[in-house]
Amino acid sequence: MKPAPISITRRLEFDAGHRIPNHDGQCKHLHGHRYAIELTLSGEIANHPGQADDGMVLDFADIKRLSNQYVVEPWDHAFLVAKEDQGLVDFLNSLPNHKTVVMEHVPTVENLAQAAFNILSPLFDKAFAGRLQLTAIRLYETPNCWADVHRP
Numbered sequence: 686m687k688p689a690p691i692s693i694t695r696r697l698e699f700d701a702g703h704r705i706p707n708h709d710g711q712c713k714h715l716h717g718h719r720y721a722i723e724l725t726l727s728g729e730i731a732n733h734p735g736q737a738d739d740g741m742v743l744d745f746a747d748i749k750r751l752s753n754q755y756v757v758e759p760w761d762h763a764f765l766v767a768k769e770d771q772g773l774v775d776f777l778n779s780l781p782n783h784k785t786v787v788m789e790h791v792p793t794v795e796n797l798a799q800a801a802f803n804i805l806s807p808l809f810d811k812a813f814a815g816r817l818q819l820t821a822i823r824l825y826e827t828p829n830c831w832a833d834v835h836r837p
Contacts, residue, residue, distance in 0.1 A: 691728065692820065693726055695749060698722075702716065702764040704770070722824050724805065724819060728817025764785050
C-alpha cells in the first residue's frame with residue numbers, strides 16, 4: 686500500500702504597513718501589522734537512507750529559503766499598497782529609498798494570502814519536481830484574525 690501524504694507547516698513572520706482605502710472604519714488609515722504566514726506542504730516522506738532528507742517531506746529550511754526570497758523579504762518592512770490607491774502610490778514613490786510594494790488588489794489579509802499562494806505554489810512545484818505541493822497558506826494579520834487559502 687502506498688503511504689498517505691504527510692503535511693508539514695512552517696511559520697514565518699514579517700512586519701508591513703498597509704491601508705484599505707475604501708474601508709469605513711479604522712483600516713482606511715495608514716497602519717501596520719506583525720504578520721505571520723504559515724505554509725503547509727504535502728507529500729510523501731523521502732526514503733533516502735544515508736541522505737540529509739531521509740524521513741522528511743521537505744527540510745523546513747527549504748520552505749524558509751523559498752518563502753523568504755519571494756514573499757517575506759520583499760514584503761517585510763514594506764508598505765503594501767493597492768495600485769488603485771494612486772494618491773498613496775504617488776506619495777510613497779516620492780519618498781527616497783522607500784520600500785513600497787504595489788499590489789494588484791487592495792492589501793486585505795485575504796488578498797495578501799492569495800497573492801502569497803499565487804507566488805509560492807508554482808515555485809514549490811517546480812523546485813521539487815512535483816514531489817510535493819503547497820496545499821495551504823494561513824496569513825495572520827493579527828493574532829486573532831487570519832485568512833486561509835487552500836489548493837483547490
